Amino acid sequence: MGQDSGDGKDLPFGVEYARSSRAACKGCKSTIQQDTLRMSVREPSRFFDGLQDNWFHFSCFWKRIVPGKVEINEKSIRGMDAIRWDDQEKIREKIAGVENGDLAEAKTFSALKVEYAKSSRGKCSKCKLAIAQKEIKFSKFGTWYHQKCLFGEMKYEGLIKEIEGFNKLKSEDQLLLQESLKEFQTEVEKLVEEVKKKGGRGSRKRKAAKAENNEGESSAKKPQNGDSTNGVENENKKALKKQADIMWKMREDMKKNLSKYDMQNLLNANDQPTPSGESNILDHLVDCAVFGCCDHFVFNSLRTYECHGQLSEYTKCTYKNENPPRKKFVIPADYKKENAYLKKLKVNLLPKRTYNEALAKETVVGLV
Incomplete structure (x- = not known):
């Protein structure tokens, strides 16, 4: 997409505070609580002329934004200037991460989709063989796979039941997947330990040193007329x-x-x-x-x-x-x-x- 949109009606993404607790996240399927920040992927509606919002929790939304697969910038998000300043800045930080390639490929069960194949015409994106009708197939970023082709050595965060479409499978198939995918599930305890390690003193010192080096490099590269430009930008931001x-x-x-x-x-x-x-x-x-x-x-x-x-x-x-x-x-x-x-x-x-x-x-x- 490359069109401009002056009024925000046709923008591909949206953000707002949930107006009730009725909507469920399209990613993890759990309720989005009233007044919490939520973001949407906006698609043409089947029921009216215009775009409808598919809402996600803030964290679930960014798990789906993959550099190279999805582009996003501030101008593409409807409602950015209608939310609190701190939340605007939080989104700008996420956008900067996408642009710099800092958001790695989503490794969460909620980023996947599962369903029964409706026919035998579809092929697996990895092995290129047909996926049999009524066989369970998995989707990752819009491409379909056999179960054995998608799940290799990579571990996934979150719960298996958070896979989109999981609750629509037969109960016996849900139990089979819970058992067969268990080995690909990241343990919560390991995640906590990793977070603690990353937040340790040594990590903070390295980040501070890196920030100082980057600041020195960027200031050395700034053109002489940069001060006036930055001054205007800062005034606008204030x-x-x-x-x-x-x-x-x-x-x-x-x-x-x-x-x-x-x-x-x-x-x-x-x-x-x-x-x-x-x-x-x-x-x-x-x-x-x-x-x-x-x-x-x-x-x-x-x-x-x-x-x-x-x-x-x-x-x-x-x-x-x-x-x-x-x-x-x-x-x-x-x-x-x-x-x-x-x-x-x-x-x-x-x-x-x-x-x-x-x-x-x-x-x-x-x-x-």
Whole structure:
């Protein structure tokens, strides 16, 4: 994929905080708890015109991102600027790891898939022989294998039952796999010991020395005009952090102190439409309270602001603007009397929304 996407609707990946505890991770199949950070692979829906999110736990998502197989950058992730700053930085670190090849091939059972072969037409990617109909076959990054061809000497982390599709097999086949794949399972105790060793004093000293050497090398290689460029980037980063911190503080306080009814009333008082869903109502209210109110039909679409109105009965409005005209957000006096939080609340905190200037150099990427 190499197209650009201004508003975030057609991006191949997504990130948000889980809105409930109903969804299960597509990787490990366990529940994604409400309010935890989750990431998605977005694919064309069979039920509506557009992309649907296939959600993963944060850690499960990155087990599937393999250098050379999948490309990912910040511009390709829907919702990046709508999450907390610390979580944005966490994702940027992961992306840097992919770009540097630091994320090795996933070695977890949750990165695999198992099912019964629907026909005898498919061939094993290793031995090139046919996989018999109804035989159990395994997939790794989209390519299929016989069981004996996939499992050799490599050990896999996690639980065998975390293999995608495992719970759809017959109970007797589940028991057989639990027994036959046991020798390829990494022991939890060994993992703990390895983590402890890596976190030891000697390891930290080596990392510190390496960081100092790298810093010295990079500073020696910097061009003379690099200071001004870095200065602009740092200012942009500071502005983005300030913006994210202000918006999340506002969001958490509003969620704690206002009912859904209160939020709707505040939007109505500012001649703003009410989106569907409490989370969307809160998002729109925070946007208005921090930056001011846009025109009636203009909404933030995570990469820009766009009009949801109609030019005619058959034609949608195509207006888009990163920083559209706004009017001040107002809290009516009688609302302040009834709610102690609203009485002290300061609004219209930022004159305009700041965007990540580094994204201008990126294009949307996805599956290779």
